[in-house]
Amino acid sequence: MKKKTLKIATFNINGIRTRLPALLAWLEREAPDVVCLQELKTIDSGFPIDEIHAAGYGAIWHGQKSWNGVAILARDTDPIEARRGLPGAEDDTQSRYLEAAVQGVLVACLYLPNGNPQPGPKFDYKLAWFERLIRHAKGLFDSGHPVVLAGDYNVVPTDEDIYNTRSWLKDALLQPESRECYRRLLAQGWTDALRARYPEERIYTFWDYFRQHWQTNSGLRIDHLLLSADLAPRLKDAGVDRWVRGEPHASDHAPTWVVLDMARRK
């Protein structure tokens, strides 16, 4: 059945096996229609599909031993897989990209490389991955289809997206090259939903485990949902489920979401 509103979320879960109770509690309480997960940190056979089915969700996933891993969950239905991995990266062994159709929307779930330490090969890999994303996203945007690019971008877009830049100036997340890639992606026409909903406020989606950063609200905004031209006028609400970050043994990220009005023509 076609839904009138769609709540689409992205959540870097930092280990789906460790965090499964937290995931199920969040699904139960917030009932998102579509969920993009990153950092599963498990091989495909370790994905807890039975528990996710029991919670009322279908899913597709691309796991990897120890690191990375992405999944797309859909309430009351199965996501229809459209793509696994970015074009131009057929030899890339890291599980960082999934794309699926759900409820008439093409949902891309991405986990952009962290890139630290920089400079170095990991930062080069980050920028190369970003370039592939930009190239692929251009085709998606220009298609005119309703598309959401959701995930952990590992980019702090501006100094307004972090509590304080002082101890992060050399970090890959704030480098001009990383920010320039994000800016070029947006320049294709995408709408950064959280920033559109809250133009002036400090919004964070990640608080590291160090130095009591959660307790002092010293966060970063690095999890983003970008909306295509078709979807941007349908943005009803957006937010961060901060309560999840405050639970015992939480991921260092909080679920970040949009609500889209799918009822009528815009």
Place this chain on the structure above:
DNA sequence: ATGCCTAACTAAGTTAGA
């Protein structure tokens, strides 16, 4: 300039995260 904290893998110590 580095570690802080947390987890995976594996069995005490390294690698990675951001």
